[in-house]
Amino acid sequence: xxxxxxxxxxxxxxxxxxxxxxxxxxxxxxxxxxxxxxxxxxxxxxxxxxxxxxxxxxxxxxxxxxxxxxxxxxxxxxxxxxxxxxxxxxxxxxxxxxxxxxxxxxxxxxxxxxxxxxxxxxxxxxxxxxxxxxxxxxxxxxxxxxxxxxxxxxxxxxxxxxxxxxxxxxxxxxxxxxxxxxxxxxxxxxxxxxxxxxxxxxxxxxxxxxxxxxxxxxxxxxxxxxxxxxxxxxxxxxx
Amino acid sequence: xxxxxxxxxxxxxxxxxxxxxxxxxxxxxxxxxxxxxxxxxxxxxxxxxxxxxxxxxxxxxxxxxxxxxxxxxxxxxxxxxxxxxxxxxxxxxxxxxxxxxxxxxxxxxxxxxxxxxxxxxxxxxxxxxxxxxxxxxxxxxxxxxxxxxxxxxxxxxxxxxxxxxxxxxxxxxxxxxxxxxxxxxxxxxxxxxxxxxxxxxxxxxxxxxxxxxxxxxxxxxxxxxxxxxxxxxxxxxxxxxxxxxxxxxxxxxxxxxxxxxxxxxxxxxxxxxxxxxxxxxxxxxxxxxxxxxx
Amino acid sequence: xxxxxxxxxxxxxxxxxxxxxxxxxxxxxxxxxxxxxxxxxxxxxxxxxxxxxxxxxxxxxxxxxxxxxxxxxxxxxxxxxxxxxxxxxxxxxxxxxxxxxxxxxxxxxxxxxxxxxxxxxxxxxxxxxxxxxxxxxxxxxxxxxxxxxxxxxxxxxxxxxxxxxxxxxxxxxxxxxxxxxxxxxxxxxxxxxxxxxxxxxxxxxxxxxxxxxxxxxxxxxxxxxxxxxxxxxxxxxxxxxxxxxxxxxxxxxxxxxxxxxxxxxxxxxxxxxxxxxxxxxxxxxxxxxxxxxxxxxxxxxxxxxxxxxxxxxxxxxxxxxxxxxxxxxxxxxxx
Numbered sequence: 106x107x108x109x110x111x112x113x114x115x116x117x118x119x120x121x122x123x124x125x126x127x128x129x130x131x132x133x134x135x136x137x138x139x140x141x142x143x144x145x146x147x148x149x150x151x152x153x154x155x156x157x158x159x160x161x162x163x164x165x166x167x168x169x170x171x172x173x174x175x176x177x178x179x180x181x182x183x184x185x186x187x188x189x190x191x192x193x194x195x196x197x198x199x200x201x202x203x204x205x206x207x208x209x210x211x212x213x214x215x216x217x218x219x220x221x222x223x224x225x226x227x228x229x230x231x232x233x234x235x236x237x238x239x240x241x242x243x244x245x246x247x248x249x250x251x252x253x254x255x256x257x258x259x260x261x262x263x264x265x266x267x268x269x270x271x272x273x274x275x276x277x278x279x280x281x282x283x284x285x286x287x288x289x290x291x292x293x294x295x296x297x298x299x300x301x302x303x304x305x306x307x308x309x310x311x312x313x314x315x316x317x318x319x320x321x322x323x324x325x326x327x328x329x330x331x332x333x334x335x336x337x338x339x340x341x342x343x344x
Numbered sequence: 345x346x347x348x349x350x351x352x353x354x355x356x357x358x359x360x361x362x363x364x365x366x367x368x369x370x371x372x373x374x375x376x377x378x379x380x381x382x383x384x385x386x387x388x389x390x391x392x393x394x395x396x397x398x399x400x401x402x403x404x405x406x407x408x409x410x411x412x413x414x415x416x417x418x419x420x421x422x423x424x425x426x427x428x429x430x431x432x433x434x435x436x437x438x439x440x441x442x443x444x445x446x447x448x449x450x451x452x453x454x455x456x457x458x459x460x461x462x463x464x465x466x467x468x469x470x471x472x473x474x475x476x477x478x479x480x481x482x483x484x485x486x487x488x489x490x491x492x493x494x495x496x497x498x499x500x501x502x503x504x505x506x507x508x509x510x511x512x513x514x515x516x517x518x519x520x521x522x523x524x525x526x527x528x529x530x531x532x533x534x535x536x537x538x539x540x541x542x543x544x545x546x547x548x549x550x551x552x553x554x555x556x557x558x559x560x561x562x563x564x565x566x567x568x569x570x571x572x573x574x575x576x577x578x579x580x581x582x583x584x585x586x587x588x589x590x591x592x593x594x595x596x597x598x599x600x601x602x603x604x605x606x607x608x609x610x611x612x613x614x615x616x617x618x619x620x621x622x623x624x625x626x627x628x629x630x631x632x633x634x635x636x637x638x
Numbered sequence: 639x640x641x642x643x644x645x646x647x648x649x650x651x652x653x654x655x656x657x658x659x660x661x662x663x664x665x666x667x668x669x670x671x672x673x674x675x676x677x678x679x680x681x682x683x684x685x686x687x688x689x690x691x692x693x694x695x696x697x698x699x700x701x702x703x704x705x706x707x708x709x710x711x712x713x714x715x716x717x718x719x720x721x722x723x724x725x726x727x728x729x730x731x732x733x734x735x736x737x738x739x740x741x742x743x744x745x746x747x748x749x750x751x752x753x754x755x756x757x758x759x760x761x762x763x764x765x766x767x768x769x770x771x772x773x774x775x776x777x778x779x780x781x782x783x784x785x786x787x788x789x790x791x792x793x794x795x796x797x798x799x800x801x802x803x804x805x806x807x808x809x810x811x812x813x814x815x816x817x818x819x820x821x822x823x824x825x826x827x828x829x830x831x832x833x834x835x836x837x838x839x840x841x842x843x844x845x846x847x848x849x850x851x852x853x854x855x856x857x858x859x860x861x862x863x864x865x866x867x868x869x870x871x872x873x874x875x876x877x878x879x880x881x882x883x884x885x886x887x888x889x890x891x892x893x894x895x896x897x898x899x900x901x902x903x904x905x906x907x908x909x910x911x912x913x914x915x916x917x918x919x920x921x922x923x924x925x926x927x928x929x930x931x932x933x934x935x936x937x938x939x940x941x942x943x944x945x946x947x948x949x950x951x952x953x954x955x956x957x958x959x960x961x962x963x964x965x966x967x968x969x970x971x972x973x
Contacts, residue, residue, distance in 0.1 A: 143757075153837060176835075179839035184838075187834070191831050192829035196826060197832065203823055204838050207823055216820070253838075256838055390719055433935055435943070440938075447890055448935055449940050451930075451935035451937075452931065453935065454928065456931075458924030459924075462924055465923075466923065565924070580750075612764060612765070612768050615761045615764050618760065618761040621753075622754055625753070
């Protein structure tokens with residue numbers, strides 16, 4: 106479904122992502138992990154079209170999408186959430202989601218119906234008519250997902266949707282994302298909360314300093330000495 | 345268009361352009377500090393200059409004070425004038441969206457402009473001092489002494505502000521507050537007071553500009569409309585907060601105006617100036633001097 | 639509330655306004671026409687400035703294109719202003735599309751966007767002032783050819799008045815209609831958060847260019863009407879920074895990004911400044927612009943969302959206090 110080859114991004118002299126190659130198959134749940142500053146979010150930005158790669162190719166369903174603008178990538182069925190939540194603050198939750206729904210729906214009333222359906226799906230129905238700026242962090246993180254879902258993605262990039270949440274909240278989010286996957290949405294998850302990734306992922310890709318250092322099932326990753334070395338000294342313990 | 349001008353016309357245009365450029369640089373130092381460094385948007389900056397010009401005008405025309413002595417009054421007056429305006433209007437909405445600052449200061453500029461119109465009428469006012477006739481002849485080129493003095497004033501003011509920002513504690517506080525207000529507060533800097541100081545200084549430079557300009561320039565309620573836009577243009581060309589860039593930007597625009605006036609008929613030279621500005625904003629937003637960031 | 643309600647409200651208010659000529663004398667009819675002209679222009683600006691959040695300080699450019707196009711065609715070729723109107727629409731659309739394309743492609747925003755738009759509208763003043771065929775710095779008088787809809791000229795003010803009412807009702811209906819459409823949602827998304835809008839499939843550059851064209855064309859239409867009413871166009875009366883700022887003051891004071899805001903602003907401020915001009919104009923020139931300045935400063939300091947925004951907030955607060963909450967404050971969290 107997604108085929109990344111030699112993906113590289115330089116900022117001045119700094120190489121944030123270096124020659125990264127991986128594949129994602131339909132229906133998979135991929136964890137993209139690595140220590141802070143290892144290039145996960147940069148990778149997401151390139152996949153979603155927010156950032157142009159310095160080198161390398163990204164193919165989505167057999168079609169090159171590298172170099173396309175974010176809105177085009179989104180309309181091809183690849184949606185993302187943001188690590189730092191990006192709501193439209195002065196409009197209601199429903200209206201926030203409607204923006205996404207308009208990718209596939211022309212009429213306002215249909216878009217609203219669809220938005221309400223998405224809010225239901227992420228459990229935000231009680232807050233449907235609340236202004237986005239009045240929502241809590243957990244609610245905003247759900248709103249991020251609802252917005253992305255409204256664009257009817259085939260592949261969803263989830264950027265730290267569990268970070269900053271309490272332990273119970275993480276469980277709620279975990280259920281939600283698992284539910285999405287059973288509904289047929291392929292996901293790539295960038296996450297620091299290890300419990301979250303390890304529980305969800307079928308397969309993990311570990312990057313450090315922009316390069317891939319390991320790939321495998323969560324169990325294999327947990328027992329990989331290279332991964333342990335990379336995380337050594339990191340606060341987020343892998344175990 | 346007129347391309348058949350002689351070398352003498354061209355050299356005079358260049359000399360006048362440098363003089364005018366010095367003037368543009370002088371009036372833009374304040375905005376470099378206020379907008380370039382502190383990121384405070386002040387669309388009334390041109391009207392501040394108008395106030396400075398009127399003050400200098402009245403001191404010279406009615407008080408019979410030598411224009412260069414009026415600096416002792418105009419600079420402190422404009423310092424406190426700026427602080428007063430900042431306290432009353434800009435500082436309460438400093439954290440509001442950029443657009444609110446633009447609208448608010450546009451409102452302030454309308455108030456100042458029309459107060460001046462009510463109080464002083466729309467007439468163009470200028471003073472006649474003995475300096476007006478002092479000219480320096482270099483070959484075919486004539487340079488007026490007051491303009492040369494303004495150019496020197498511009499250089500000295502640029503150096504003084506640069507020195508102040510680089511070496512004094514207050515200057516460092518200004519730069520720190522602009523870069524990271526939170527960190528500056530943690531370092532014990534009184535950030536609101538620093539903003540006030542920077543704004544006051546930015547305004548004070550226009551007192552200096554008023555005094556240095558009045559021997560050869562004029563004043564009128566709408567004098568700040570064009571000069572205010574010029575200030576923004578110069579600051580953008582200079583690379584937002586770069587004092588040397590501001591000086592170079594002033595020269596570029598000064599030359600564009602005078603050489604443009606030699607080439608284009610009527611006031612079309614203005615269009616040339618605005619075009620340079622727009623092209624810079626689009627293709628070289630980092631200004632004339634700085635290297636492009638990647 | 640029915641979905642048709644906002645439309646009905648616009649039509650009812652429009653119909654009621656049509657009764658005004660029965661009670662107003664010439665002086666107040668003149669003010670009423672001015673209110674309509676500025677309300678229309680402010681509504682037009684509101685599309686790019688209020689909904690799309692791109693605060694153009696140069697919409698006088700498009701107003702001037704409209705006014706000058708019609709004045710030139712009527713004077714030079716004795717064409718009916720209706721043809722002039724069509725040409726003005728085409729020219730302003732082309733100008734707005736070109737400017738929008740350049741400015742938004744290079745992602746100019748905030749103060750930079752505002753400065754470029756000022757520079758453009760000021761440049762237009764100098765260009766027009768140097769073209770003798772357009773009357774140069776003195777502008778152009780237009781000939782009065784008689785009371786006729788074909789010439790878009792009327793003997794009294796009521797003809798202009800009814801035309802103005804039609805125009806304002808039209809632009810209000812248009813705005814209201816677009817509010818439920820994808821296009822305006824996209825504009826609001828652009829205003830609120832551009833990165834997020836892009837990530838949700840909004841072509842932000844295209845949306846902004848479209849908004850600029852729509853706003854520009856409508857400003858040009860307002861300019862045509864302005865020229866026909868005053869039968870005079872001058873570089874500073876229809877182009878330039880002062881006019882451009884005047885266009886947006888009413889929208890800002892009334893309430894940015896609301897259907898009625900620009901109209902409310904114009905209804906309150908235009909008569910105030912016209913009466914100030916009428917009463918004090920000779921003894922205290924500039925009093926009406928001084929007033930605009932004071933109102934702008936006070937609005938920004940005390941109700942940055944304008945009159946409509948302030949009223950909405952008050953009403954919201956009142957409802958919050960009176961209604962019993964249907965869900966607990968943790969509502970969203972319970973799943």
